Amino acid sequence: MTKPDAKIVEKIKNDISLLFRHTDVKHEAIRELADLYFQREVSRQTTRMTNAASAGIIPESEEVDEGSYHPVDLDTLLRTQIKLPSLPLIFSQIMDLMSDPDSSANDFAKVIGNDPALTAKLLKIVNTAFYGYRSQIDTISHAVMIIGTSELYALCLSTSVLTLFKDIPSILVDMTSFWKHSIGCGMIARKIAARKGETNRERFFVAGLLHDIGRLIIYNNLPNQAHQAIAYAAHHKELLYNAETRVLGFDHAKIGGRILDKWKLPVKLADVVRFHHHPENAPEPFDIDTAIIHLSDIILNALQLGTSGEHLVPPLNPAAWKMIGLSVEMLPEIIQETESQIEEISNILIPRKQSNQSRRYY
Numbered sequence: 020m021t022k023p024d025a026k027i028v029e030k031i032k033n034d035i036s037l038l039f040r041h042t043d044v045k046h047e048a049i050r051e052l053a054d055l056y057f058q059r060e061v062s063r064q065t066t067r068m069t070n071a072a073s074a075g076i077i078p079e080s081e082e083v084d085e086g087s088y089h090p091v092d093l094d095t096l097l098r099t100q101i102k103l104p105s106l107p108l109i110f111s112q113i114m115d116l117m118s119d120p121d122s123s124a125n126d127f128a129k130v131i132g133n134d135p136a137l138t139a140k141l142l143k144i145v146n147t148a149f150y151g152y153r154s155q156i157d158t159i160s161h162a163v164m165i166i167g168t169s170e171l172y173a174l175c176l177s178t179s180v181l182t183l184f185k186d187i188p189s190i191l192v193d194m195t196s197f198w199k200h201s202i203g204c205g206m207i208a209r210k211i212a213a214r215k216g217e218t219n220r221e222r223f224f225v226a227g228l229l230h231d232i233g234r235l236i237i238y239n240n241l242p243n244q245a246h247q248a249i250a251y252a253a254h255h256k257e258l259l260y261n262a263e264t265r266v267l268g269f270d271h272a273k274i275g276g277r278i279l280d281k282w283k284l285p286v287k288l289a290d291v292v293r294f295h296h297h298p299e300n301a302p303e304p305f306d307i308d309t310a311i312i313h314l315s316d317i318i319l320n321a322l323q324l325g326t327s328g329e330h331l332v333p334p335l336n337p338a339a340w341k342m343i344g345l346s347v348e349m350l351p352e353i354i355q356e357t358e359s360q361i362e363e364i365s366n367i368l369i370p371r372k373q374s375n376q377s378r379r380y381y
């Protein structure tokens with residue numbers, strides 16, 4: 020590779036100081052992620068594959084009026100103003116089948132087959148390299164036998180959740196980017212879990228996919244406050260979840276946990292969502308699921324693979340890193356292995372209508 024232009028190197032170094040300003044760059048994992056960011060940006064900006072050289076890490080900030088913030092009580096809001104979406108009927112049917120010991124693969128196929136779009140997506144996904152099944156899976160009943168009902172349930176949930184949020188103001192978030200961040204987080208989490216020898220790994224994909232879902236509820240129901248939080252974060256170079264707490268009185272993780280409660284998903288999964296930025300506050304501090312989602316979110320933010328609205332890298336809790344016990348050399352391996360697969364799965368899962376290249380607020 021030709022020697023990179025000194026101006027490009029300088030700009031990327033400045034971007035790194037901004038991107039990682041809230042986390043400890045001396046930590047081995049963060050240093051590795053910063054190095055990876057550096058190498059990738061040098062190559063991207065030198066070969067001019069993108070116009071990233073002119074793009075900033077944080078969008079242009081506007082003046083903020085902090086006197087207009089009115090933090091509110093989440094319970095009151097949920098009682099009076101915010102309606103949490105329900106899951107499609109097909110979930111209660113699949114859950115009934117899962118709890119029925121007499122149900123067969125054909126019973127699952129019949130229920131899922133009622134939704135041809137869901138069926139087609141599920142079959143595409145289970146045949147991707149990410150899932151790595153050796154033989155071609157052509158029918159849902161075949162999929163049930165090969166991948167099992169829990170995995171299929173997780174995939175149905177993931178596929179349908181992406182179609183639930185249709186009316187998010189496009190000025191607040193690019194939905195393609197949002198889902199890419201979420202899908203990527205789930206996929207990286209699942210890979211890390213595999214390296215750790217965890218079983219029932221579908222739960223990591225679901226947790227990653229849902230970890231920032233609270234933001235969609237905020238964007239949908241409280242667009243003005245969402246805009247205020249985004250503007251505050253940009254103006255003060257602050258993390259968006261801190262800005263949310265400042266403006267709203269709660270953050271996306273808190274409301275995200277409440278949606279999972281409403282959907283009657285396992286309490287443990289709701290807690291992973293609730294504590295993904297603060298694993299130390301979880302009821303079971305540093306449980307492995309929360310620690311892995313915490314790290315995966317940081318990886319996705321550090322490499323700028325999609326965004327749920329956050330533009331900076333949240334702080335890594337060193338105890339969570341220690342608990343996962345990953346060696347730092349594994350990080351680039353996992354990222355490289357998963358990156359093209361994130362594109363493939365995102366292309367299947369993200370609804371076309373949401374793939375807007377909408378203008379952003381800034």
Ligand SMILES: [Fe+2]
Pocket residue numbers: 230231260271272295296316
């Ligand atoms: Fe988050």
Ligand SMILES: [Fe+2]
Pocket residue numbers: 200204230231316327
């Ligand atoms: Fe996130």
